[in-house]
Amino acid sequence: MTPIDGGVTAAQGFRAAGVVSGVKPSGRPDLALVVADAPAGAAVVTTTNLVKASACLLTERHAADGTAQAVLINSGNANVCTPHGAEHTRALATAAADHLGVAVEDVLVMSTGVIGVPLPVGRILDAMPTLVDGLAPDAGPLAAEAILTTDTHAKQVAFEVTDDAGGRCVVAGMAKGVGMIEPAMATLLVVLTTDAPLAGPLARRLLTGTVRRTFNRISVDGDGSTSDTVALLASGQAEQPPNLEVVGHALHAVCADLAEQVVADGEGASRVAAITVQHAATEAEAERLARAIATSLLVRAAIHGADPNWGRILMAMGSAGVAFDPRRVTVTCAGITVCRFGVATSFDRGQAAVAMDRPLVEIGVDVGSGHARATMLTCDLTPEYVRFNAEYTT
Amino acid sequence: MTPIDGGVTAAQGFRAAGVVSGVKPSGRPDLALVVADAPAGAAVVTTTNLVKASACLLTERHAADGTAQAVLINSGNANVCTPHGAEHTRALATAAADHLGVAVEDVLVMSTGVIGVPLPVGRILDAMPTLVDGLAPDAGPLAAEAILTTDTHAKQVAFEVTDDAGGRCVVAGMAKGVGMIEPAMATLLVVLTTDAPLAGPLARRLLTGTVRRTFNRISVDGDGSTSDTVALLASGQAEQPPNLEVVGHALHAVCADLAEQVVADGEGASRVAAITVQHAATEAEAERLARAIATSLLVRAAIHGADPNWGRILMAMGSAGVAFDPRRVTVTCAGITVCRFGVATSFDRGQAAVAMDRPLVEIGVDVGSGHARATMLTCDLTPEYVRFNAEYTT
Numbered sequence: 001m002t003p004i005d006g007g008v009t010a011a012q013g014f015r016a017a018g019v020v021s022g023v024k025p026s027g028r029p030d031l032a033l034v035v036a037d038a039p040a041g042a043a044v045v046t047t048t049n050l051v052k053a054s055a056c057l058l059t060e061r062h063a064a065d066g067t068a069q070a071v072l073i074n075s076g077n078a079n080v081c082t083p084h085g086a087e088h089t090r091a092l093a094t095a096a097a098d099h100l101g102v103a104v105e106d107v108l109v110m111s112t113g114v115i116g117v118p119l120p121v122g123r124i125l126d127a128m129p130t131l132v133d134g135l136a137p138d139a140g141p142l143a144a145e146a147i148l149t150t151d152t153h154a155k156q157v158a159f160e161v162t163d164d165a166g167g168r169c170v171v172a173g174m175a176k177g178v179g180m181i182e183p184a185m186a187t188l189l190v191v192l193t194t195d196a197p198l199a200g201p202l203a204r205r206l207l208t209g210t211v212r213r214t215f216n217r218i219s220v221d222g223d224g225s226t227s228d229t230v231a232l233l234a235s236g237q238a239e240q241p242p243n244l245e246v247v248g249h250a251l252h253a254v255c256a257d258l259a260e261q262v263v264a265d266g267e268g269a270s271r272v273a274a275i276t277v278q279h280a281a282t283e284a285e286a287e288r289l290a291r292a293i294a295t296s297l298l299v300r301a302a303i304h305g306a307d308p309n310w311g312r313i314l315m316a317m318g319s320a321g322v323a324f325d326p327r328r329v330t331v332t333c334a335g336i337t338v339c340r341f342g343v344a345t346s347f348d349r350g351q352a353a354v355a356m357d358r359p360l361v362e363i364g365v366d367v368g369s370g371h372a373r374a375t376m377l378t379c380d381l382t383p384e385y386v387r388f389n390a391e392y393t394t
Numbered sequence: 395m396t397p398i399d400g401g402v403t404a405a406q407g408f409r410a411a412g413v414v415s416g417v418k419p420s421g422r423p424d425l426a427l428v429v430a431d432a433p434a435g436a437a438v439v440t441t442t443n444l445v446k447a448s449a450c451l452l453t454e455r456h457a458a459d460g461t462a463q464a465v466l467i468n469s470g471n472a473n474v475c476t477p478h479g480a481e482h483t484r485a486l487a488t489a490a491a492d493h494l495g496v497a498v499e500d501v502l503v504m505s506t507g508v509i510g511v512p513l514p515v516g517r518i519l520d521a522m523p524t525l526v527d528g529l530a531p532d533a534g535p536l537a538a539e540a541i542l543t544t545d546t547h548a549k550q551v552a553f554e555v556t557d558d559a560g561g562r563c564v565v566a567g568m569a570k571g572v573g574m575i576e577p578a579m580a581t582l583l584v585v586l587t588t589d590a591p592l593a594g595p596l597a598r599r600l601l602t603g604t605v606r607r608t609f610n611r612i613s614v615d616g617d618g619s620t621s622d623t624v625a626l627l628a629s630g631q632a633e634q635p636p637n638l639e640v641v642g643h644a645l646h647a648v649c650a651d652l653a654e655q656v657v658a659d660g661e662g663a664s665r666v667a668a669i670t671v672q673h674a675a676t677e678a679e680a681e682r683l684a685r686a687i688a689t690s691l692l693v694r695a696a697i698h699g700a701d702p703n704w705g706r707i708l709m710a711m712g713s714a715g716v717a718f719d720p721r722r723v724t725v726t727c728a729g730i731t732v733c734r735f736g737v738a739t740s741f742d743r744g745q746a747a748v749a750m751d752r753p754l755v756e757i758g759v760d761v762g763s764g765h766a767r768a769t770m771l772t773c774d775l776t777p778e779y780v781r782f783n784a785e786y787t788t
Contacts, residue, residue, distance in 0.1 A: 048713075049709065049712035049713055050711070050712040050713075050716075050717070050718070050720070051708045051709060051711065051712035051720045052712070078705075080705065080708075081705060081708055081720065081733070081736050081737055081738070082737060082738075083737050114705065115705025115706075115708070115709065116704060116705045116708075116733065116737065116738040117738065179692065180692060180706075180709060221691045221692060222616075222689075222690070222691060223690050223691060223692050223706070223709060223710065223713070224709070224712075224713045225709065226708070226709050226712060295616075296616075296617050297615045297616060297617060297691070297779075297783070298573065298574060298615060298617050298783055301779070301780050301782075301783035301784045302783065302784065304780065304784040305783070305784030305785050307784065310510065311472075311474065311475060311508065311509025311510045312509075312574075312617070314445045314474075314475055314509070314510075314620070315443065315445060315509065315574060315617060315618070315619065315620050316617065317444070317445065318443035318444040318445035318446070318618075318620060319443055319444075319617070319618045322444075323444070324444070326444070326445045326475065339475070339510065342475050343475055343476060343477050343510065344475070344476075344510045344511065380784075381780050381784075382780055382784075383777030383778075383780045383781050384777075385691075385695070385780070386695050386698065386775050386776055386777045386779070386780060387777050388695075389691070389692055389695035389696065389699070390695045390696065390698040390699030390701065390774075390775075390776075391699050
């Protein structure tokens with residue numbers, strides 16, 4: 001698996017663009033487009049939040065037949081809980097389809113930003129010709145820039161993969177975070193592309209399984225957005241694509257990479273914590289325990305303080321609704337065993353604090369009751385997170 | 395209902411004491427005792443956390459017969475996940491029983507403080523004679539002081555109530571918070587006393603119902619402690635007690651008052667938010683929606699910023715697992731309608747910010763689908779909360 005440049009357009013058969021439409025008051029780029037040369041195999045996963053963006057609803061309908069050709073994304077306004085939300089979303093899809101000369105049912109739409117403010121749809125429609133004119137096979141980075149909200153930098157990745165029989169393809173993607181992040185069978189805004197041939201049903205199966213173990217295992221603030229959407233488009237332009245297993249691995253690698261980028265850029269975050277629960281009875285229980293730890297404010301504040309506060313970890317596990325025996329639990333912080341069989345070990349607190357004062361801290365929990373494991377990624381809770389979200393109206 | 399002085403000993407038939415035993419490194423009072431003149435009607439509710447303090451387990455056993463005579467409380471060490479926890483808890487109960495000359499089965503024990511550090515049980519046993527010598531009918535405030543951990547001040551209350559027939563009693567209580575606070579059928583450490591006559595089963599029924607709607611409807615950080623315990627002791631010494639309904643109202647008032655004191659003193663808190671969800675289909679659904687709002691970091695950060703960010707409120711409701719129609723939801727912040735039928739009203743942001751910049755902010759959510767309601771109390775999320783819990787090992 002080789003990392004390559006180019007972001008979401010690194011795969012054959014895709015062009016992208018990113019421009020300023022004027023939705024963001026800051027005047028930064030806020031409108032992006034990713035287009036396949038021809039209708040592509042497609043699958044999407046969107047938020048399970050009951051309050052759902054009209055863009056999510058339209059995107060689900062348009063991807064239901066397993067094909068799509070374009071993804072239009074605006075940032076700066078989520079078009080959620082607005083009087084004419086659905087109408088505006090339709091207008092965006094129709095305008096993109098007209099300018100591109102593609103079927104409107106093959107256009108997916110994503111919107112992110114403030115909730116409850118009417119979308120200035122006219123500005124986006126006015127910018128559409130410039131956006132379409134700007135489409136280029138090397139403009140992935142521009143698109144990745146234009147979908148950001150409170151992110152501090154663009155998130156993109158591309159891998160070239162090969163198999164033993166000489167097969168070769170590219171899987172690529174871009175994402176935006178970085179607040180209201182605890183996806184549930186869905187996540188943030190993510191566009192994934194590949195030149196491997198994946199028909200709709202296959203794309204859906206691959207995407208669903210991958211999202212479950214990557215984007216659905218991250219948490220920035222425990223809050224789940226109303227706009228989360230991941231879309232996968234497969235152009236099929238790879239000359240000799242590799243076997244499906246290799247494609248699946250690459251898709252997982254791209255999603256895991258983007259998921260970690262989102263957590264690392266979490267609002268106010270100063271470090272990432274990878275919480276691995278192992279020897280649980282089932283993977284679902286391992287995930288529930290890891291999620292309870294990853295979403296505990298007290299654990300996340302302790303991680304910020306590089307404090308091996310394992311009592312808080314056991315407290316969080318005890319509220320997870322999972323049966324386990326505290327007397328069989330062992331906890332490691334940055335490789336140092338701080339609790340063995342439910343009681344404190346005589347570790348060196350100073351040494352542990354130094355080991356935990358890193359950009360990535362690994363927390364390991366051994367439940368001692370089975371063979372399943374799961375890892376959740378979260379970031380530390382910092383005073384900056386609170387300041388940012390108290391002072392900034394999203 | 396008349397507020398009176400004296401805290402937990404304001405009711406007839408109780409004495410209390412609070413001393414320094416040396417468990418707290420700070421040298422502040424850390425050992426408290428509340429004693430009834432004779433075996434009293436008693437009930438307890440303890441944490442549902444799977445990792446449970448040995449004090450909770452002993453207290454449940456000793457209160458199971460519906461009588462108790464003493465409550466021994468140490469702060470500074472929770473005696474949870476320690477090698478000889480159960481043994482040490484038994485030693486405390488036995489020592490208290492011996493010094494008081496009461497049955498060991500009538501002694502309840504509560505411990506709060508750091509998790510995973512062996513309890514310096516010797517210091518507590520050494521302090522026991524001084525503690526028992528200090529027992530006095532006016533020492534409620536000393537006991538309330540000795541049970542604190544990260545609280546900034548003592549929490550106590552007492553009400554005298556009367557009925558039309560000349561009945562009269564006192565219901566009183568003391569509590570400590572103020573981190574790891576989101577009780578589930580249990581809460582913090584609370585001792586409630588009354589001179590009304592309540593046999594065990596009646597005390598249990600009253601207590602369970604009251605806890606459900608008071609202490610179980612507060613959240614400071616969404617984390618549920620391993621030591622939460624509420625104990626109610628009824629001495630029956632009131633000469634002419636009022637009818638049961640009046641006693642029940644007073645008990646509710648005492649618990650609601652202590653619950654609000656705990657939230658107001660929540661770690662780092664600068665204001666309390668009372669989140670009321672009304673016109674929900676059932677009380678359970680109203681509570682789930684209110685809890686989802688009250689535990690959202692983004693909502694709590696917005697409350698800190700006096701920001702009427704109702705988009706975050708709808709987002710939190712949408713993840714609560716409760717069915718509702720967003721187009722019927724109306725939201726008020728400090729009395730100002732900011733969202734009507736799921737879309738923004740044209741309210742004055744500056745005016746709303748001023749109205750919300752108060753010690754108590756009321757958030758109202760009308761779901762428009764039934765007749766049930768529930769109120770949750772929470773505090774704002776502040777940079778101080780994070781700083782405190784990153785730097786302070788609990």
